[in-house]
Amino acid sequence: MRIALWQMNPTVGDVRGNAEKILQGISWARAQRADLVVFPELSLVGYPPRDLLFREEMLRAVEEVLEEEIRPASQGIGVLLGAPVREEGKLYNSALLFFAGKLCARQDKTLLPNYDIFDEVRYFRSAKERKVVTFFGERLGLTICEDIWNDKDFWSRPRYDLDPLEDLFTQGATLLVNISASPYHFGKKRLRASMLSHIAQKYTCPLVYVNQVGGNDELVFDGSSLVLDAAGGIVWEGKSFAEDCTVIDTEGSLQAKNPSQVCEGIEEVYQALLLGIRDYFRKTGFKKALVGLSGGIDSSVVAALATFALGAENVTGVGMPSFYSSKESLEDAQALAEHLGIEFRVIPIGEIFSAYLRVLNPSGTPLVDLAEENLQARIRGSILMFISNREGYLVLSTGNKSELAMGYCTLYGDMSGGLDVLADVPKTTVYELARYINREREIIPRRVLVKAPSAELRPHQRDEDVLPPYGVLDPILKAYIEDNLSPEDIAALGFDEVVVKEVIRRVDQAEYKRRQAAPGLRVTTKAFGVGRRMPIAWKKGWE
Template identity: 50%
Template sequence: MKIALAQINPTIGDFTGNVERILDFTRKAHEGGADLVLFPELAVCGYPPADFLDKPSFVARSEEAMTEIAEATAELTIASIVGYVTPAHASTGKRVMNSAALVRGGEVAFVQSKMLLPFYDVFDDQRYFAPSEKQHLCHFSGKRVALTICEDTWNDKNFWQKRLHSVDPVEELMREGGEIILNIAASPYWRGKRKTRREMLAAIARHHCAPVVMVNQVGGNDSLIFDGSSLVIAADGTVIAQAKSFEEDLIFCDIGARSGDMHWQTDNIDEAVYKALVLGTRDYVRKCGFSKVLVGLSGGIDSALVAAVAVDALGKENVTGIGMPSPYSSTGSVEDSRRLAENLGIRFELIPISDLFSEYGKALEPLFAGLQPDITEENIQSRIRGNLLMALSNKVNALVLTTGNKSEMSVGYCTLYGDMVGALAVIGDLMKTRVYDLCRFVNRDSERIPLAILHKPPSAELRPGQKDTDSLPPYELLDPILEAYIERYETPEEIATKQHVDLQLVRKVLKLVERSEYKRQQAAPVLKVTKKAFGPGRRFPIAVKVQV
């Protein structure tokens, strides 16, 4: 049996465009001699559709789209497996099921629905879908096929020390005589996820002595990035076919001959994260109907990295850098921004804000009488810049990309309605030390980001001689504390002991984290590249008194 894996990039709700893409890849797979082509989970409507699933018209359109696919491929000898939404039985209390259809000979010949519904991190499947009570083997080309959907394969007791579900659909299907395991997925990316996924699927193949075929969605949908990285794994755990990461792809594999396409995937973690950010930025901008972006350039490392990502995502002609020096901006920062723009080949405009800042001071002087300058005046500068960026955004129809990193968002070292304004937080899931790592990756072949930007001490430049270390511990000390607390939920005592740092310092940092939740809940969507990003996968109340 020759199988094709169609690793496509669907747009949520674009049934017409998604069907066209499915048909295009089906024809290419047919021309390549495949007997069967696999498409990702919910390929017809895109994943995750969220509350669209509550709309009856959305569900009806999904079924109509599947009929269109069946009719359009009726004359082809190839069969396809496509993910889509089906109605649930009224007794389940849910509207829909997450299903996979075997399309053959102009009709839907078999339907399998997802059994394991994740409800952790960014996943809300249990909120919307009814689970399949029983799955059945699919018979195709003389083979008994164990057809599964994403999470159905993520519960192998031989791989996971702690399982999240009591049932293993793969084990049940293989016990009934399954000979090959097919998995259609929409498995989002985070650092290290590709390795974990590959090792897990290889363990399943070895345990059941059966080949595993997994096709994964690729592309960005809001804060989620899907890496693709589709795989075919032989019964001994060997990868015999693989698709590219972070781009659409079509690969073929002859299961019997144990041979298939082996498209290149990077093993460099920094390169993978960078490619994820580029893909997430490109898809967010374009799927929202825009083509151009604005980046406020401060002369610092964060805005430099965001500008580089934007250029690689959208092309230099679609990126404009805006410098907005205040009375406290150094000449070097302005020149560094200008040189960055030259290196990247983007347009650079300068809007000094000193006069605007002075006018704010005059307007507020009667109300501020007798009060000393403090963080208020610093935030005014940031909010002036935010206003200017949004004015340009409205006027030229370009999205603003925010430039804050995860370290700053964690402790609230950012200004609401100031440097936080914008449509997408490109590096909001990168700790500051990771930002430096990615900048060095960007400069691997040439000096795209000026070395002066990498070497200068971080500073918001909102008061004379300001440095980030005036308010925060050095990032080399701060970031491990934040990662332990935010991504692994370690206690202050555990962090202090493991990292050999002062407990009072840890508590001071964590207090800043808890006090800043109100800012994060008003932030732009953050591109997720770690296990625990700010956004829908991390839900905490704002009005709290934390005692843990």
């Protein structure tokens, strides 16, 4: 059987637009003489559709498109796609197989993830049964994303009591097909490939895995679809962070010609952020990005990423020096803009800041305290939002994960914006990204990479005045936020217990700030926002 894989980038809710992509894939596969074309999970509505699944008009549109467009297009070719399906008042996340103008098989998703960024139990019911489907001489084991993530021999602690694969292979499946919407985080590609290879080897069965690609709000989907032979070797690997397609032939037996090892590095984080920015703008309708350029590492990296994602003509940087801004910082911001080829404006905030100080300090003597430091950030945020309102820009905020974790950011100031590109990127990784951006030529001025990080809101200020060194802070944050370790467990890794407890105290205290932050692109195993739902008002009552 000739099977076409169509790794597509759907837009959430755009049933008609996604259907056009699917029909294009069907036409292409037919031209390639494919017997079956496979699309990702929920490809007709995009993933995750969230509470759009409660909208009657969307579900009705899905039913109309399936009946009037997809079903007739299956003449002479099998079409396997993902869509929400209603039955007796219940909703299922389904894989639908059309052929010869008919729906010839439907397999609902069995394992509904309800952790981290997933919330499928809120919307769907689990499959009642699992059945192998005979098609073109193959016995297809149809699965949907999470259904293959529960092998008890691969995972030390499986999440579910049931393993759908055991059912399917008991029934004699000869080819496993998984349609997926598996979001990216660093390390996910390697983990996924290792797991799929294990399954193929365990059951001595070829495996076809088709994943969604694209950015949907905070989530980025990497694609990286795979075809594996019965020995677990990779026959074909789809592009990462881009749409892709291929045709494979199961005639005889699939065999990996050049077994490859899936590798990951800072390039994948870079590509994920580019795709996340690009799709966030494209799918929300914005065209132009605005970035406040301080001459620091974070704003430099954000401006560079925005430029590479959207084009230099669609990015504008704004330098807003105050009394405390160094001459070198403004020079570095100017040099960065020139290297990127973006528009650069300079709007000094000294006069505005002085006016505030006169009004807010009746004694006439500025206190140079935290309130005045944050006032500068809020003036800058107001300027950026003014330009955004007047000229139609989307402001990109520049706070990184380390700062957001510690509350080292200003509400209505540097947190202003419609998207925080670095919200899930620790400070140490920001420097890695900067070095990667400069891999071929100097884009971010070298001085930006070597000077001590500073908010420049008071004389001689350095981040390390109030934060541990980032080389110490970031591993503690990862242990607490991503690995969910206790203070005692983190200290046992070799960190000072007093420092650990203070870091954790500040992380917990800053939750109210993060709740008001712009959405951020997820690139680690645990991002702030939809995947980490902590209360704001709470007390640690177990000590």
